[in-house]
Amino acid sequence: MKQALTITPELGALIGRLGKDIDEGIPAGMTSLLADLEAEAVQEAPEDTSNLVNSITSYVTDGGRTGVLKATAPYALFVHEGTAPHVILPKDKKALAWPGGAHPVKKVNHPGTKANPFFIRAMDKVDMPASFEEGLQNFLDRRGW
Numbered sequence: 001m002k003q004a005l006t007i008t009p010e011l012g013a014l015i016g017r018l019g020k021d022i023d024e025g026i027p028a029g030m031t032s033l034l035a036d037l038e039a040e041a042v043q044e045a046p047e048d049t050s051n052l053v054n055s056i057t058s059y060v061t062d063g064g065r066t067g068v069l070k071a072t073a074p075y076a077l078f079v080h081e082g083t084a085p086h087v088i089l090p091k092d093k094k095a096l097a098w099p100g101g102a103h104p105v106k107k108v109n110h111p112g113t114k115a116n117p118f119f120i121r122a123m124d125k126v127d128m129p130a131s132f133e134e135g136l137q138n139f140l141d142r143r144g145w
Helices: 009-044 076-081 120-126 128-141
Strands: 057-063 068-070 086-088 108-110
Touching: 009 057, 009 076, 009 120, 009 128, 068 076, 076 120
Parallel strands: none
Antiparallel strands: 057 068, 086 108
8 A cells, every 4th residue: 555645735745844843942952951951960969169050051052963061179079989098298398287187287088988979870860861852842842843
């Protein structure tokens, strides 16, 4: 059995409009997804001083086809990935000292820091396809679809 489909001028115009609206709606979907990821990352990040939490940001690039979620605090990577044991030496002085320390020391053997992968936990908690779809659908609804 053979089926034929003829695209009428009206259907062609509708398909063309839908394609254009979907292309323009992709950034809306990505923005929705990033907003959900950013909100969840803020909830998952450790909040000792709030510097790390306040540094979490996101943006859409590449015509809406790429989303970037990042933390700009200088130590964010160390918190997220952890650190191996390492020696801390003074940079400009002969010894290290800090409030509450017993006395100045020439070096500190730091035991390392356990990883706290807050971005990974955020991505695990967000239903990314649904979040993207919601943003795209909201855009299409505003366009009358």
